[in-house]
Amino acid sequence: MRFGKSSWRTFEQGIQKEWLLTNGIGGFANSTIVGVNTRRYHGLLIASLKPPVSRHLILSKIDESITIGDESFDLFSYEVPGFIMKGYHYMEGFEREPLPKFIFRVGDVYIEKTVSMVYGENTVAVVYYVRNGEESINLRLTPLVNFRDYHHCSRKENLNFYKSVAGKDSVILRPQNYDIDITLFCSEGEFKPMDYCWFYNMDYSIERERGMASTEDHYIPGYFDINIEPNEEKYITVIATVEKELKLKDGLKIIGNEIERLEALVKKAGYDDELSKILVRSADSFIVHRESTNAKTIIAGYPWFTDWGRDTMIALPGITLVTKRFDDAKDILYTFSRYVKDGLIPNMFPDEGNEPSYNTVDAPLWYFEAVNKYISYTKDYDFVKDNIYDGLKQIIDYYKKGTKFDIRMDDDFLITAGNEHTQLTWMDAKVGDWVVTPRHGKAVEINALWYNALRIMAELSERYGDSSKSYIELAQKVKESFENKFWNSEKECLYDCLTPNYKDDKVRPNQILAVSLSYPVIEGEMAKKVVNKVYKELYTANGLRSLSPKCREYVGIYIGDQYRRDGAYHQGTVWTWPLGHFITAYLRVNNYSDKSKKDAMSFIEAIKDHLKDACIGSISEIFDGDEPLIPRGCYAQAWSVAEILRAYIEEDLNKGI
Template sequence: MEFGKSYWYSYEQGSSREWIITNGIGGYASGSLICSNSRRYHGLLIAALKPPTSRHLLLANLLEDLVLEDGTHVTLSSFKSSDGYINQGFNNLQRVSYDYFPQFVYSYEDIFIKKKIAMKTGENTTVVQYEIRNGSRAASFKLSPLVNYRDHHHQSKGCYLNFNMSINENEIGLSPKVSDVMLKLSTSTGKFISFDSCYFYNMLYALEQERGLDSFEDHFMPGYFIMELKPFECKTISFAATTENYGSGAINAGDVIREEERRLSELLDKKKYKNRLCRRLVLAADNFIVYRKSTDSKTVIAGYPWFTDWGRDTMIAFEGLTLVTGRYEDAKDILYTFSRYVKNGLIPNMFPDDGQQPAYNSVDAALWYFEAVYNYLEYTQDYSFVKEKIYSCLKEIFIGFRDGTVFDIRMTADGLITAGNPGTQLTWMDAKVGDWVVTPRHGKAVEINALWYNGLMIMSSLAKKFDDRDIYSNLAKKVKASFDKEFWNGADNCLYDVVNDFGKDPSIRPNQIMAVGLSYAVIEGDKAGSVVEKVWKELYTPYGLRTLSKGNPQYKGTYSGDVWSRDGAYHQGTVWTWPLGRFIKAYVRVNGSNEEARRNALDFVLPFINHLKDAGLGSISEIFDGNSPYYPRGCFAQAWSVSEILRAAVEDVQIENFNDI
């Protein structure tokens, strides 16, 4: 991906796109296209102190400056302060390229500077490599670190930023007085000049201001690194920020970058996709698969920059992130980990970090687990692992749903699943502000029962494979008949969203597409075709499916404002990308699963090629506005958005067969 000056004619334009680099344990580095900090989650080192959580901002940014021999001061840094001042280093930014990592190329008169940023996998370590081609005058290059110590969800004021500091030529150690964390900053050359109690005050985060949140922050400035440049000298400078114990000496940024590029190249080689969208999404997928210390296993970060790992998101994203990418060992690890924590027929929706019991407040996570196991077998044929480690857990989930479990989750006399009560939200449409449940969906939810039928069919196939008694197929037939009776909305030729004591909710939502878009469809034929047509006509947008039809009086087409406004729109019209993957599967299925259907389905995938250069570079956003121009919102990199578009492109569209794309 290449970006030129037309992407940053102004500070606001340049700071609207964002990049992220991750370290495989929940930590990350992130910033805007012009390397400004435009949200609280931007920084060069956000360390995961309890992988993959307890994420803390340690290094917000580096102020980069050239000082020429005649005293001319040239800034490369871009930021905005509370008084409206804009530091316009982006005027000296010539271009940005993004392959494995972002590279920024600056030029001033006859001087060129290339900057590349990377993180070391498995460590809270960020490196920056500068390649400087100096011009005809002697100059000095200054790096002034903006240091912090706070949870990445919060913001700091200077009076609370107190550090113990040690200096050794071109290396400094900083330890916040409220913690035993040690941050080491070093360069490969030059020396460090310390300041006396210096702070950067009132950096403005415009994206937080837009979200109705506190938007100003202070940073501690311990001093600056300075490197001398001779006329026409070419110099490579390594900068590193780390919490790891490397002893004395600088970390070589070039070595880290080459090691990480090799690792990512090997990930691409697992499947050798030729299509550029698929290759980019394979790299994006890598950001979400991380190590969790408390379970000593792999897990999935739901979205960057603010989500952690969630059971539901992990199961929905499972196939695209681990199977389509060829990461079968990671897939196996995730399945086994969740099997160890099955309780009351449920899998965890969230793992804690301090020894508490996992949270199980999800009705759909366990049902998506069936789909994940089924697809793992489709890719690997690893039946021995499933029989030995997973099958008994699947049976436990089945019994929990059939006989009833916590959160009022139980099977009713007609074979369908009901769950929750008016005060709970157990499905993925779980926005709640205070006591306000925005989209109450207790009772029989359409996608829950589609997943239930899918799970029963999967259990039936496994029982036969393992020579076990098949107690599932007859129940599946009953569920299928009851589903048609309860959920078919003949007036609108589609499915009701929820059935409960208050009646049948005719709201047109994307949940009904699961009845056609899972491995085993609970409805078929003309009715399945009608559901796909209804969803396409009323919910489809270029970047996903609206969560509510525009014709509904509760529809909200813009996701913006404070938390009440945003959560009030979250599932009331806001577009989500991940259900589009299941829509594509359903579309291809009802149209014959032939080449013509797949070529037509390309039109649902191709808009994401352009989106990769918008919002979160190289990734797919969590949500979009329901109204045109469908502005990207929420997390700028979301696991199930990436996974479902990659899965649909590879499996359903079979995009690799279309050489003209």
Template sequence: MKWIYGKQELKNLERGQENCYLLTNGLGGFSSLTMTGSVSRNDHALLMACVQAPNHRYNMVHRLKESLCFGKEEIVLSSQEFADGQKEEGCPYLSSFVFDDMPIWRFLVHGVEIRREIAMKQGENTVAVRYSIRNRSGKTAELKVMPFYQFTPKGSEPEPEQKFQYTKNAVISNGMTLYFQTNGTLDNIEEIQETYFYSYDACDGRRETGLAKSGHIITESVQPGEEKILKLVYSMENADQDADVIILEMQTYRKALEAKAGLHKEMAKELVKSASQFVSRRESTNGRTILAGYPFFEDWGRDTMIALPGVCISTGQYETAKEILRTFAVHERRGLMPNLFPEGGNDPLYNTVDAALLFINCVYLYYQAAGGRAFVQEMYPVMERIIKAYREGTDYGIHMDEDGLIQSGEGLWQVTWMDVRVGDILPTPRHGKPVEINAYWYNALCIMDELAETADKKAVYTQLKEKVKASFVDKFWMDDKKCLKDLVSGTKADAQIRCNQIWAVSLTFTMLDPEKEQQVVETVFEKLYTPYGIRTLEQEDQEFHGLYQGKMEDRDMAYHQGTVWTFPLGAYYLAYLKVNQYSPEAKKIVREQLEVMEAAMREGCIGQLPEIYDGENPTRSKGCFAQAWSVGEILRVYEALEKL
């Protein structure tokens, strides 16, 4: 899709900073600036390099200051807020911002047209900037570009005394070398230091200011009636590359993703390309992984298993899916899958009850889509160990109770996705038998029997499945509320109406009869549904938090207490289609409701779906501006609409 923003959406710096773009390189590195080209958060950067994939990120080139000179007259084109209250506001000269597989800015200044494009190279920490300058004025015009550098880990900033060395083809600081190439004129200047105000971070209680330094200017002079192109390539590896080639390669790569997925709806095609941005190499495992979200999150086991069906399987990236599942299989311990992979010699963390059960689901969905008897046979012993460990008991209080249901959680360990801990406070203490975990458990048991013949095994879980099904309906169903408990723990949290029950309907194998499934879907719609996501707690609950804002402690207390999450919306739509037998009318309703996703993808990070919204009135994306499981789950809905 082509996302176009005109002058009315760029009329001032505040409006122009509402949205940003995202380019990624498959290593964990990225490029992200606002529609004005400014940095409104400390983790914005023209080049956020990743020196050890996928999490060791360094903010190398923070921003570009740009101006156009007619003799002694200098007109600043770039935009930026500074800590002292000053502003650069080039917005009046910005004709449009377009995202069409890459960000494109168009400026018009006294008869001079300037087009700026940015692209990132796959598999390298390399970014290219290309300025196309057309001088239709009667004066000589000179474009000046001043890059500002940080050379610090993402989220930090240079110390005032940090030294930078500027050579003709490299910048050196903090033990790192950034190579660059330009066809413009390079002039060293006395070093300048800027201190920025990060308006987006300020509203969330994060670090409000940061600094960067520059010691050179790149210039291109254009005579009246002349057209010129100024190119700039930055790289941690090799800057001896043509910006034109990098741009073409990125466009070709993204078009190929569309073609491989084979989906037809324009929104689905865009989500396919968005999904690819989360796939990254992981150096410590020498394999690929899925990053949970930009700009904050790493690759987590739970998030990977929720995102993988949409991010990899719905997009036709079967080899990537298989590679990721193999990596997890190797790291299975005591029936658990890593929630955080090892780095620097550290052991993985296994504090998740859902990742292992969802691993079984992912293997099944992969087999359904791509086939591969040998792969099922390879994975089946790992899956058997998972089932055995959950039956007999493993870490974090995870074990099967006498009723066949899975219990989990102990002490301060939060092992479901609602895992926030604020000091010694557990805002959502879900110790006991969580509803979605037991839905995953039943689904996993059914999958084991379904795949047994393929794996040259015997189906041995029939009796246990029936026991789990009977216990689940008996323990979780609330006839007065026409929905499921969130938890079986003997606490008041049990009867809270939360989004987790929707997975007891949306999975392939479920335990409720059709009437109860329909009632769950209707209750979730009535109590929790919003166009941009599902509330984590109904508004009538006394623990409901309607706003996600302020310092981290305040945000964490609201995180799962009403905050709207986009990713459960995918399960809701899949459940709705299921209980309505994928009828033409049901598909029509879902298509109409999904239309608003285009608006969601125009806001925040353009072409992406975010992590969360406020629970009270979800209007502005919050948290990660691009979230893997949000994209993956909504993509699965589009796939279902086209193929089921």
């Protein structure tokens, strides 16, 4: 996880790799390895004012300059329309593990810059270590401040601050019309205020590529000047916070606390190999506290997603169970049990006390799989009986008799859901009235999950002394209907979706769940053919394509404005999270042979390279379907990390052959 000048020979190359830090309450810090902000979501402090939401950009960056004699050197980098500032030319290196560290050298002056957040606080610390050469130097640190919702860009006329200097080492800023203070502190030197100073037109190339507003202004309240004597070594701490109290001003202590916390998580998980350690640390980024439920939840992805029910249930085994964070898993499962309504669980929790959004057919069924995984790791049957079991029974009952969004069991015992105007599965892209991937009716993975849920309920019922007969009998009827109706003998795989009018024979990755879940609905030769079809037409080094390139609707590049991107989202774009299920299914149908294990290990090896790309140490949401599989979407996605980690550990791939 160390990078040198070969990683930023050009500006375009340097901005391709990013880093991310999180604070456990929805806030984060992130940028590129060369310090260029290329997204409106980039910044040293994006605070979550109502955890884990109401995220606001507070501190965009700190621009560093040094003066040696009568010469000044700007170490910072940025892009404005028509001009690129290339301070990264003074960078010798960038390190990511465990915290981001930038290494600069100008002549005989050596500077390290390390960034750390304070866990549980909207606070960031930037610590500079300077080892000076033969001459006295001045280090100038200039903060670029903002206050706006992280989904938008601001202009000078929208930014108004009241400023009060608390002392020579700090400044307090208050955004106009807000009861919140932004505190900037520096352990050395002196703060020198400036009046009405602005950084104009910072340009965000990725937002420009996405067809979004891509330039904004930042407020410069002043700067900190630090004099450093010849041959002197000095540590300098800069802290930015919106907390009411600056509890700790020692940057080295802040860094030490965070490193100690991360090392404790790795130790708790108990894995020795480097890939496991990296993914365990990455998993931590997604576990956050939600204020509205007073419980833990899982952020779906950075930099722009919050928490969703479907994503949480799919990610829970890898994010919380494989990492042995069982209390977090229990907290999440219990929270959802409180919100079961009409047989559904929320796909999105409210932030302002409103009713949760329940518009998903698969989240309740993924809930069963998450509960079953929790039991397999913890054997905590008592917790499930006391808190979860009744909700599971309610879900089954409502799916049988029918509930909202036309979700119901049909006469053939399969689940049908939605209509031509709804999108209730994970392939839910919709642009205006255009449902890009219509999957109303009987979707293949929904019915694989339905069978899986019935089998789980049969096992739990027997464990708790209830009759399991009805669940077993219904599961058998579902299995028979599934095999009869979903099998596509012409393509030797499964139909993706069934409606009264047609059978959708597009080859998609959804069918892999029929083989990979705790209770697979198909087995034997049929299952093997499904896995082989997915392998041949959908597998890539970074995940599974959402649609076979052989289909005329296939779109291989995910780029452009929202209309174009949503039109490609599930029409060929590669997703990493189904790869974990593919690995499990591949091993199953090949009876865990040595050859299949070697193949599975090669699938994991291919992903390892990505950990040094995009968001370093994490896994992206999606990739282009066409080579060279350029990372797109969220650069760090919970279910991507979760499913690679789950498959890697649960299938014993970390132990070799």
